[in-house]
Amino acid sequence: MVDNFGAIGIILIFAILFPIVMLAIPKMVAPRKPGKEKETTYECGMETRGETWIQFKTNYFLYALVFVAFDVETIFLYPWAVQFRKLGTFAFVEMFIFIAILLVGFWYAWKEGALEWK
Amino acid sequence: MPQYGSGLFVSIAHLIRGLFGGTTVTADVVMTVINSLIIWALIALAALSLILLERKVAGWMQLRTGPNRLGPRGWFQTVADAMKLLGKEDIFPAAADKWVFGLAPMFVIGLSVMVMAVIPYGKGMVPVDLNVGIFYLLAVSALTTIPFFMAGWGSNNKFALLGGMRAVAQMISYEIPLVFSLLGVVMITQTFKMSAIVNAQSHVWFILLQPLGFVVYTIAATAETNRAPFDLVEGESELTAGAFTEYTGMRWALFFLGEYANLFIVSAVAATVFLGGWQGPFLPGWIWFAIKVLFMVFLFLWFRWTFPRLRVDQLMHFGWKVLLPLSVANILLTGVGIYIYQLIYPAIGG
Numbered sequence: 001m002v003d004n005f006g007a008i009g010i011i012l013i014f015a016i017l018f019p020i021v022m023l024a025i026p027k028m029v030a031p032r033k034p035g036k037e038k039e040t041t042y043e044c045g046m047e048t049r050g051e052t053w054i055q056f057k058t059n060y061f062l063y064a065l066v067f068v069a070f071d072v073e074t075i076f077l078y079p080w081a082v083q084f085r086k087l088g089t090f091a092f093v094e095m096f097i098f099i100a101i102l103l104v105g106f107w108y109a110w111k112e113g114a115l116e117w118k
Numbered sequence: 119m120p121q122y123g124s125g126l127f128v129s130i131a132h133l134i135r136g137l138f139g140g141t142t143v144t145a146d147v148v149m150t151v152i153n154s155l156i157i158w159a160l161i162a163l164a165a166l167s168l169i170l171l172e173r174k175v176a177g178w179m180q181l182r183t184g185p186n187r188l189g190p191r192g193w194f195q196t197v198a199d200a201m202k203l204l205g206k207e208d209i210f211p212a213a214a215d216k217w218v219f220g221l222a223p224m225f226v227i228g229l230s231v232m233v234m235a236v237i238p239y240g241k242g243m244v245p246v247d248l249n250v251g252i253f254y255l256l257a258v259s260a261l262t263t264i265p266f267f268m269a270g271w272g273s274n275n276k277f278a279l280l281g282g283m284r285a286v287a288q289m290i291s292y293e294i295p296l297v298f299s300l301l302g303v304v305m306i307t308q309t310f311k312m313s314a315i316v317n318a319q320s321h322v323w324f325i326l327l328q329p330l331g332f333v334v335y336t337i338a339a340t341a342e343t344n345r346a347p348f349d350l351v352e353g354e355s356e357l358t359a360g361a362f363t364e365y366t367g368m369r370w371a372l373f374f375l376g377e378y379a380n381l382f383i384v385s386a387v388a389a390t391v392f393l394g395g396w397q398g399p400f401l402p403g404w405i406w407f408a409i410k411v412l413f414m415v416f417l418f419l420w421f422r423w424t425f426p427r428l429r430v431d432q433l434m435h436f437g438w439k440v441l442l443p444l445s446v447a448n449i450l451l452t453g454v455g456i457y458i459y460q461l462i463y464p465a466i467g468g
Contacts, residue, residue, distance in 0.1 A: 007150045011154050020224070026367055052213075053274065067294065077449075081301050115434070117435065
């Protein structure tokens with residue numbers, strides 16, 4: 001018997017192959033005529049001005065930080081959810097502690113204006 | 119209730135297994151390879167038919183005819199489009215970061231193939247029935263953010279950069295309500311296994327036990343697939359095509375394929391987790407599954423052609439300040455509900 005994750009491994013190979021096969025077909029049949037004008041950056045016909053790879057708006061970074069906190073919480077919540085009914089009252093009390101920790105962090109982020117789009 | 123003919127594909131799989139000695143390693147490998155090829159076909163089929171469906175439904179909702187020239191009622195339109203795309207030149211902009219630019223669409227479609235491996239298409243029809251199924255599904259589909267950002271950054275185009283940045287902000291914001299909305303179901307079923315979640319719904323579908331979870335999931339899934347009213351990532355009227363602006367030919371088509379594969383995936387997950395998956399009377403299980411997926415797809419199409427696009431601050435506000443508290447409330451309600459239920463019927467709990 002192949003282990004479940006062995007099967008996932010085989011599917012991973014096919015997942016990598018799929019786009020390669022899909023791109024191999026146009027490689028054979030599609031024309032390939034590179035040109036200077038054709039390869040310019042498309043910005044609706046205007047000449048592109050200035051750098052594109054710049055330091056970007058910090059708003060996005062704040063959301064990302066809050067996201068990381070919540071995502072880690074999620075990883076803890078899932079195993080807890082599976083065991084919820086087996087653990088009985090312990091899990092029930094723990095739920096409020098978990099959610100309380102989560103909400104304190106959420107409230108802080110909200111209060112500090114990390115969730116405001118400026 | 120009995121289902122007729124639901125074992126058709128299972129019997130075929132059993133027959134093929136028999137050729138390679140039943141439960142040997144060879145049989146498992148051969149079955150997985152066949153399953154992978156079926157997933158390939160399913161992605162292509164889903165994309166071709168869903169694009170046609172989308173255009174037809176859009177036409178119907180806007181009192182137009184939609185595509186109606188190629189074949190009967192225009193059924194071959196998407197096939198013709200796909201053939202055309204295969205013959206288009208693959209242009210790499212001179213300013214782009216070639217590797218990041220080239221790899222992004224390949225990641226999108228590869229991740230779709232990986233996710234489709236754990237979806238239960240019918241009774242006994244799960245390509246890989248992982249014991250951490252739903253967790254794996256969320257983890258792998260969460261990675262979809264990365265190729266969008268790769269496309270946005272690698273293109274070295276200002277529209278693409280804005281699109282990529284928006285994609286990251288939007289997808290991570292709606293990731294959390296999405297993940298939390300499925301937590302209630304895990305608490306009830308005590309399992310991550312997709313087939314076990316479907317089996318647990320033989321008496322009652324979880325949409326009735328988790329109505330709030332279903333609503334939050336549906337909204338968050340719309341945002342995760344970057345569909346209107348949350349299509350700021352593409353935002354045709356403001357960003358040309360967002361992160362996909364510089365892509366041409368098959369590389370662009372891979373993004374499109376991935377988009378519709380993801381639409382299929384989120385619909386299939388909703389059907390599995392909330393609508394009872396393959397459960398249903400008389401008809402074979404995989405037909406029930408297909409009906410439920412099509413219902414969910416139709417719902418997403420309906421959203422797209424009904425609601426206007428949100429503004430970016432409204433989008434973030436809605437995700438963090440409305441959906442997230444709602445999904446946390448759903449966890450609390452489910453926990454209290456299960457606890458009271460177990461107090462009343464202690465024999466069933468545990």
